[in-house]
Amino acid sequence: MRIMKNSVFGYVCAALVVLAAGPAAAQLKLPAPSPGAKVSQEVGLTDISIEYSSPAVKGRKIWGDLVPWEKPWRTGANASTKITFSRDVTFGGKPVPAGTYAIVTLPAQKGWTVVLSKELGLWQGKTYDAKDDVVRVPATTAAIPLRERLTFLFSNTTDNGTTLDLEWEKLRVSVPIQVDTAAQAQANIKAAVDGAWRAPNAAARYELETTKNLDAALKYADLSIAIQPTWYNQWTKAEVLAQKGNYTEARKFAQASWELGEKDPNFFFKDAVAQALADWKNKK
Template sequence: MKSKMLPLLAVGLALVGCLHAQTPAAPKLVLPQASPPATLKQQVGITDIEISYSRPGMKGRKIFGGLVPYGEVWRTGANTATKITFSTPVKFGGADVPAGTYELFTIPGEHEWTVIVHKNMSQWGSYAYDQKNDIVRVTAQATTLPTASETFWIGLNDIRDTSATLNLTWEKTRVTVPLVVDTVGLLAPQLEAAIKAQEKPNAMLLFSAAMFFYENDHNLPQALAWMNAATAARPGQMWMIYRKGLILEKMGDKAAAKAAAEESLALTEKEKPGELREEYTRLNQALIARVK
């Protein structure tokens, strides 16, 4: 009897295995989160900034001075502590912060906040916050908005080659921290090295380098030299010669700026009628009017 039962048991187990294999897997459930995660990525100059945080909502609650008490450390969002990453050194509210990943804490106040860049401890909330791990603390004014923002959000705005503003907004409160990056100090040596390494003049490299220096008010004589080299490598380009005029204008050489604008305008008049011709006619005429 025992020997007969063993084959039957084996068959039974095999059938159970087959039935189990044919049973479809339960669908993976994804439920909405009370404070959904968000990631903000923004380039400022050549600096990459990334912010990872969670976005709580008002949901009928009083936020600052209520859900988020004044005078206490806040995680600046929800769930895990908000993280901010800089790919290069920055000035955060005027204070130096090295490149790296940090936690972003705040101490809200009715009229001003303390904004804290803190060592990355990968902590949940601010329960284990320790001031000894602060990298910098800065003070920022709280402004009142005319309408409420239902959901907390962090933004990077007013973006230029060398600066941006970090905005924290929720309810009717906004706090802004200025960020400054040394884009010129980082990029100028690279541009100079690339131009020195040219086997033959690269007009677009020279043009781009000249305009970067011009737009950032850096070493305008070098910008002019590069623009002259660009126009020599690629002569007869109205858009290059117009921008040469802009550099000369900024250097205070009105006569040379006017001559460049007139040269560009003469080239513009040879273009087919259309938007490009109209644009450069207007730009050159405006430059000539400014340097008379």
């Protein structure tokens, strides 16, 4: 009887040990066969990044065997490899809008093809379909010393372009990427200059509405107008002058604001300007 009780007790203890180990086992982390990897490159004003899984050679024959010729390949392992462009680029000589795409390759003994697909769920319940291609471009190949793990690199990077390299086993596959940095820089300059009036106008409104420092508000309003006259800074100055009791000048700037703003769909002080012109009509 005592032996039976001891046996039951032993089984119970063993079961408790297994149950206690369950959560720990579930949290066990081991090296992934194809670990995740990321690489990014700034090219002029454009950010390019790639997220992929990196399988190893492990003594296997890769090209034409593990990776068959002439069949769509995820260009990595696990989920599809993804490339992201922060701005429009030229990929392999073809225009590609800013965005994220899946990289699909068609390996061949003579001439690889690289595809950017808009379907990001490839190899995760989605199969490759050419109708999802954004661009399809030829790639150059070159022999290299053994690289055990599949790796994406950027080379020959300048302000206007870079080369995307895929290296694995003893092969490198390359596609050039170009960006129009000069045009992007000019657009940034224009946006900065066109918006330069905003900061002093915001300062003028702060002084007008919060601190009630009318002299400071007038100074900032004048600075904003000197940079670029707009309906908004003209109205700001009109309000400041009215607060100072100079309605004659206030009407002039309110009228200027009205003339600049009446064709602007964002003339959100339209009613206030119209009311001020009516109210200040006979004030000096």
